Every structure is written in C-alpha cells, then in structure tokens.
Amino acid sequence: MLDWKSLHNTINSSAKILLSTHENPDGDGLGSATAVLHYLRDIGLDCRLIIISDLPKEYDFLNPDNIIETYNPGVHDEWISQADLAIIFDVGDFNRLREVGEKISANSVKAINFDHHPDLNDKRFSENYIQMTAAATGEMVYDFLKSVNVNLSLAMANGIYTAVMTDTGSFCYSNTNQKCHQIAIECLEAGVNTSQIYQTVYENRTPGQVELLAEIINNLNYSDNKELAWFSISQEMMKNANASKKDIDGFSDFVRTIQGVEVALMIFENTNGTCRVNFRSKGKYIINTIAKSLGGGGHKFAAGAIKKGSLNDVLSDVLSETSNYLIKQDSNFS
Numbered sequence: 079m080l081d082w083k084s085l086h087n088t089i090n091s092s093a094k095i096l097l098s099t100h101e102n103p104d105g106d107g108l109g110s111a112t113a114v115l116h117y118l119r120d121i122g123l124d125c126r127l128i129i130i131s132d133l134p135k136e137y138d139f140l141n142p143d144n145i146i147e148t149y150n151p152g153v154h155d156e157w158i159s160q161a162d163l164a165i166i167f168d169v170g171d172f173n174r175l176r177e178v179g180e181k182i183s184a185n186s187v188k189a190i191n192f193d194h195h196p197d198l199n200d201k202r203f204s205e206n207y208i209q210m211t212a213a214a215t216g217e218m219v220y221d222f223l224k225s226v227n228v229n230l231s232l233a234m235a236n237g238i239y240t241a242v243m244t245d246t247g248s249f250c251y252s253n254t255n256q257k258c259h260q261i262a263i264e265c266l267e268a269g270v271n272t273s274q275i276y277q278t279v280y281e282n283r284t285p286g287q288v289e290l291l292a293e294i295i296n297n298l299n300y301s302d303n304k305e306l307a308w309f310s311i312s313q314e315m316m317k318n319a320n321a322s323k324k325d326i327d328g329f330s331d332f333v334r335t336i337q338g339v340e341v342a343l344m345i346f347e348n349t350n351g352t353c354r355v356n357f358r359s360k361g362k363y364i365i366n367t368i369a370k371s372l373g374g375g376g377h378k379f380a381a382g383a384i385k386k387g388s389l390n391d392v393l394s395d396v397l398s399e400t401s402n403y404l405i406k407q408d409s410n411f412s
Contacts, residue, residue, distance in 0.1 A: 105244025216241020
C-alpha cells in the first residue's frame, strides 16, 4: 500500500512543482500528468507541466489552455531552477527525460518517481511511488486523488481516462482489470466523452501517415517462424511521404496485430545520428529487458530505447540482439 498521505504532505510543503513525463510521450504519461496538474492548480499551487518532446497531435484535447509546455531553455531554465519538487510520471527510465532531467539534477530539485514500471533504483529520484500491479500510471493517479476524497473534475477525468484507456489498449490488453472499468465508469459520470477521446487518439491519421504505413507494409521483414516482424523508417521515407515524426506512433502496434507475429520491432532514423527503437509484444515474449540493455526501458510488452548509430548499423545490432534474446526465452524461436 503506497503512502499517499506522505506524498500529499510533500506536495503541500512545496512552492513550485514541476511535472513531466518521458520523451515521445504517450497517453498514460500525459493523461496522468495533466490530471495531477489540474488538481494542483485547483488547490492553488504553482506548477507547470514541461515535456522534452513536441506534444503528439492526438493528445491536443488534453491541452486546451496550453498547459502542456515543450521544454525551451530560454523560457523554462530560470523557473526550473526555482522549483523545489518534480513529479515524474510513467518515465520507465530517468534518462528518458533528456534535458528536462538534466536540469532537475543540475538544480538539485527533489524528484519523485510516480510509475507502474519496475523500481529503477536510480538515486536521482528522492522518492519512488511504484505499483507494478497497476494497469496504468493513471490508475495510480486515481488512487492518489481519491486518498484525499477529491471529486474528479472533467479535466482530471479526461486525463485519467486517457491514461487508462491507452495503456490497456482500449480495455482489451491482458492488464485490464475490474478496477479499470470502475475508473472508466466514474470518468463517464464526470462527463468524459469516451467515444470522442477514442476517435481523437486512434482514428485521426494524416495522409502522410497512411502513405508511410503503406510503404512499411510492403517492406516488412519476418523471422523464419514469422514470430518477429521488423521494419525501419528512414528520413528519406519520411520526406517522400511528407510525414512528420508524430506520424510514426502506432505502427509497431499495428504490425503486432498480424497473425502469427509475437514481437514487432521498429527502428526509426532520427536526424541527430541516433535511432529510436520500439518494441511491441503480444505477451509470449518479455521485451523490456532488451530495451533496458539498449539504455531504454518500458513495460514487459511495450518498450523502447534511443541508440546511437546509423539506421543500418542500429538495425543490424538490435535485430541480432533481439533474435538472440527471443531464442533464450523460447528454444523453438528461429
């Protein structure tokens, strides 16, 4: 049982509170952080939600008043230097905060890890509130707010519902439990438009995204037993499809739906000499250990990392390491 009273005491004794989540943010991190931001502002606290990446377009509905800020040194460094508390949601690995994390450490801001990933044992976090049995960090946020009898506002409920919906695959993944549905019911009672959120997150593809997906489908690669499917996305492909970095989200999930595929692997070429590595598993294979070996992290069945090197080199290295790891988990893998 997590000591929510202690966290409330820490928050109430803080003057400036920074909220953040990992790079390339998802619905769980953003939904959790926005729900807590609304709560903190409702009780009169000075807080800001600052992320290292641009906000994915499908989550614009969480940002009607521009409460989600993308880190800008000239705008944010002075404020962060004055903060006395940082609450980090769903990060999986402190390094995934990038420059925001560096500023937290450089200014000795007390950092709290609020997560359902495994304990990182990272000394850069002063305290850890971790519940690995939670389906989403948003489920923990719900418990945190209920511990002081907060009646969910519509803004809070939108964040919590988004967090739980996205991390349970619209309540279809194996981590979906009775509590997830109970939370959804309460969010509905608060006025959440669940169909609108689903359509905004999952049914809002751009023409560039569709064109890019078509090329990926035509160039998919499979292991001999078809359990591993992989694809890469180069900057040239992005240019030809007139696609943006935001457009690649969801491709690994789509490939994972192919019959017989147990693990989907994506390698995306960034513009700075690194590649984004993304893993998705149906459940037969645990893949966050592979991501951790690459300096990343995540859930057992959804994880990622950033790796230095060219697209071809990273693909070769990651593919080899992934194949070897899957063989260790299952002697029938080939």
